[in-house]
Amino acid sequence: MKGLRKGVVLLTILVVIIINVLSTECRNPVLHRVGGGRFSWNPKSNLTDWSIHEQFYVGDWLYFGFDKRIYNVLEVNEMSYENC
Numbered sequence: 151m152k153g154l155r156k157g158v159v160l161l162t163i164l165v166v167i168i169i170n171v172l173s174t175e176c177r178n179p180v181l182h183r184v185g186g187g188r189f190s191w192n193p194k195s196n197l198t199d200w201s202i203h204e205q206f207y208v209g210d211w212l213y214f215g216f217d218k219r220i221y222n223v224l225e226v227n228e229m230s231y232e233n234c
């Protein structure tokens with residue numbers, strides 16, 4: 151009886167370890183649409199509120215989707231950024 155109980159405890163620990171390994175190490179990369187929707191990377195989005203409900207892991211993708219009819223993206227150097 152004691153041996154059986156020990157076996158059950160060991161098996162339970164093993165299952166918990168396997169589930170942890172499967173759910174973290176072998177997780178497929180996830181695409182996160184920044185802001186939550188297709189064009190939701192914009193000044194109106196509350197990104198703090200959005201990020202609270204997201205879990206990020208190494209290897210995940212971040213998609214910055216914006217409506218190019220309304221917004222644009224410029225690459226600037228540090229000086230241009232400071233003077234902006």
Ligand SMILES: *[C@@H]1O[C@H](CO)[C@@H](O)[C@H](O)[C@H]1NC(C)=O
Nearest residue numbers: 194195196197198199200202
């Ligand atoms: C954005 O969301 C956070 C967390 O829910 C909240 O504390 C904050 O007040 C919100 N900001 C705006 C501008 O609504």
